[in-house]
Amino acid sequence: MQRTAALPAVRTALAVAVAGAVIALSACGSSDSSGGSAGGFKAPDIPMAKKLGDKEGAVNILAWPGYAEDGSNDPATDWVTPFEKDTGCQATVKYFGSSDEALNLMKSGDYDVVSASGDATLRLIAGGYVQPVNTDLLTNYADIQPFLKNTAYNSVGGQMYGMPQGWGANLLTYNPDVVKPAPTSWADMFDASSPYQGKVSAYDSPIYIADAALVLMKTTPDLKITNPYALDKKQFDAAVALLKKQRGIVGEYWSDYAAQQQAFEKGDDVLGTSWQVIVNLVEADKKPIQGVVPDEGSTGWSDTWMINSKTKHVNCAYAWLDYIGGPQGNAAAAYYFGEAPANAKACDTIATVDKDPTFCDTFHAADAAYAKKIWYWTTPISQCLDGRTNVKCVPYSEWAKAWTEIKG
Template sequence: MHSSSRMVMAALAAGVLTLAGCGGGGDSEGSGSGPGGMAVPKIDKMASLGAGEGTVNVVSWAGYVEDGTTDKAVDWVTGFEKETGCQVNNKVAGTSDEMVALMKTGEYDVVSASGDASLRLIYGGDVAPVNTDLLTNYKDVFEGLKNKTWNSVDGQAYGAPHGRGANLLMYRTDVVKPAPTSWSVVFDPASPYKGKITAYDSPIYIADAALYLMKTKPELNIKNPYALDDTQFQAAVDLLKQQNEVIGEYWSDYTKEVQAFKAGNSVLGTTWQVIANLTKADKAPVEVVLPSEGATGWSDTWMVSAKAKHPNCAYLWMNHIISPEANAGVAEWFGEAPSNKLSCGKTKDPQHCTTFHAEDEAYFDQVWYWTTPLAQCVDGRTDVTCKDYAAWTQAWTTVKG
């Protein structure tokens, strides 16, 4: 990993990341039931692009809006400001909950929402449907990121895809033998690595247990790890409570996971490719695998506020950040697969897209991107009620004890 990634790693040290989201195309009508049984509010999408208003107020994850302040060589903001006249005011958010709260104030125009936030924003009426015809770079976004359950409703896009990654299994090669191929090693109550197993500290991690059960307990009939009825949800929570007995620590701050694996305090657990790269750069003997059951993962969505005071600048920003050059810059700086297929020819490291599987749809076919759990099951079932994100949040506190 480059020193630039090391610097952004330090900037990300407050447990910042809970990612996923993206885009599609269609009409402004919304339907379906969200949190609390709400229908999607009817909000008109932008019909045509006008002149920039001179300012755009952004909420983003650390490392997504770089203007050369962190590193002089890392800047995809200054050129945008000169080209469009839109001055970028960026507010870095530490969590998805903070992003949702900030967007509800109406003071921000655009947000880099995660999949555990995006549907909350859509059903809450906080973001507007996006007219992808006004984003000239949208056509070059990988098809595998458009019109997904976490970033669209009834075929209508609610954002522009940013980047993606899988939640992988990392292990110390000098300790964990044989090399693991299944998530079973992190759920084994008799694990020889008890006390040195780590897991992601977020309610959305319940989906990791659900995915494992989906593959190993077919009688539960789980079709989507984000759509869990009472019985399925209880099975996932019970598995996580069992796993808690072998967990050494949960991580959300990825600098701490790097240090834990380097020191040998953690030898096995969930991770991201960028963390593995940084851990290897610190000379720790680690490898990662996408286990046989598949994995959860994340993809980001740039979404525009329903109350945007600077909607033209918001659209100009969304189009810019998914442009080949800017998207390559962010993907490389942050450590993720870009969403624009043309970005792979623009990265400084010619192997970047290979490392992050950017063009490998067969790889990402095994990834279940983070999606906000709703009471109306996101797998399409209508005969049962599923557990919503509030229930996941409550259950997560009981898992950790």
């Protein structure tokens, strides 16, 4: 997909449909909205590169659409070819449409690197499909925003498993000409008596259950939810019940950003969960829209480039991580895709090369306080991610089953 005007393109869908059992981990640490890892589970004993040697001449890249553009979709959009020229590593790129698909493809061992979202990273690590990354071998790692390092979804016990790519928040979005007063809480999305019944849009994925849990963290403190991805049976049932009540006011469950953009522009949607890039597109068409992160925070995504534990091209794999995490590669991908870049210097590149000095301000790229409000997608597992050991939490496979029931 190519960009139009000065606005970024995004993946057509981020829906996650995890089929099958979620890998059970031996012990899990807690996470908070800043992503800090604590405790950590015991990862498989996979060797880590100690030094780099001669490049092998090839690298097989598994990527979300928009993360590794080589000119085949748009001849004017190509940051893979410069990488090939600089390193001698010929890149073969395959795009995937969901985290579950990426996980299955990585199991084959045919791909050297993958751009993994937070709902897949722990499964990749626990399954032994990716290797720990020696960040001392990545010259651009020092410029990665600190709040994206050593998080609960990309590290274990302080050991990084990849190079951060970019991140973004799921926004509470509304039409200010219709929705009055302006919503200030995600609870406004779950009001069964909402005057905007039928014009509310929600994200179409089992991971959206975490959004309901986030609401319950504030509205029902007796449930004692401290992490929206770590829900015991009682907490999970409460979140599911809240979503079933919300179903009566939802007019659309969306996964295609263009569909939600059009719905807001036509007035079919006036309140919903959305992304910054969608807000930008609607504003560019001069239609009314506002997007905020409420005081209780938000869910969101943060993607990480990881290296296959079976790679035969480890030197070219490290070269790709260093390039795509560097100021040029990271700027190109983040700007095209529509997200905050991970590399702090990428913002200067976007301002000069793409002549968009406001991009990083719009996406809060260097705003650690803003990033701290986000609960990045993390795979729910039976060992509670909040550190509890006296109960079991509901794994993602059960989230997927419940999501089918919620939508009816």
